[in-house]
Amino acid sequence: MNLYHIQSTVHGVNRVASFLEDNYIGIAWSGTGDLEQAPPELWKEQLVQHYRLDESELASTLATLHMFANLMQDGDYVLISDNEWTYVGDIGDYYYDDSTGTENDLICHRRGVTWLGRIPLAELNDKVQALLKDSSTLAKFEHPVSQAQLDRGLAVGIAAEATNSLSTGVDEATIQAAIHVLKEALHSEEEELRIRAATAILQYAKP
Known part of the structure; x- marks a missing residue:
């Protein structure tokens, strides 16, 4: 499991709101077409x-496309940021x-994302x-994901979200049980288990 950071400003437009609302991340260079439908040697x-x-920009862009399409994997984690928060x-x-087209300011290369929570930048x-x-x-986090220590901040954000979810039709006892699981999972030795255990239950509580 790996952790990545992706820039959320594309061609001068901040995409944080779009990424969060539509549950995806993306990069530009739409003119290449679907990266899964063409071998990497045609991307250039x-x-x-x-x-x-x-030449420098070309090499950097090819590396970015490769990382986004091939190196990133389902289940990895990604960070995006605004002025106060990291999501x-x-x-x-x-x-x-x-x-909607393939103009250069459009984002056609995408990955779906399940947003887990947000952490203040200062933390x-x-x-x-x-x-x-x-x-x-x-950019890829060049350390074990556990060293990012994201779970402690996410615990607060996810628990708060659960407390505000009573209107979804899930009874309070279930939400409290989910929070209990979250607290128990925080004691796991593996960060992936700590986050996923809580997320799976709280995602179920959403409408």
Whole structure:
């Protein structure tokens, strides 16, 4: 399991709200077409044909496309940020959405995301702060995910969300049981288990 950070500003437009509301993350360079339908050796041809990139930019873009389409895996984690918060998501599969066109300012390369919660920027440790400061479009956390220490902040956010979910039709006893599971799961030695155990129950509590 890996952790990534993706820039949420694309062509000068902040996409945080869109990513959160529509449950996805994405990158530009839509002119390449569906990355799953073409071998990687053709990606370079498409980039050269559609974009003006020098050799350095071309190499960087190819690396980003490869990371987004191939290296990221279902079940990895991703971070996006605004001025106050970092949002943590569980990544799904890659897909290409050209339903609104393929202009350069559109985001067609996408991955579905289940958003798990948010953490104040000020509460992130130094390793995660360094990841967020990476200027790359997409950056990988080069440490074991457990060293990100995201679960402690998420625990507060998810528990608060559960407390506010009574209107969904789930009885209070069930929500309290979910919070209990969350607290118990926080004692697991594996961060993935700690987060997933709580998330699975609280996702069930959503309408």
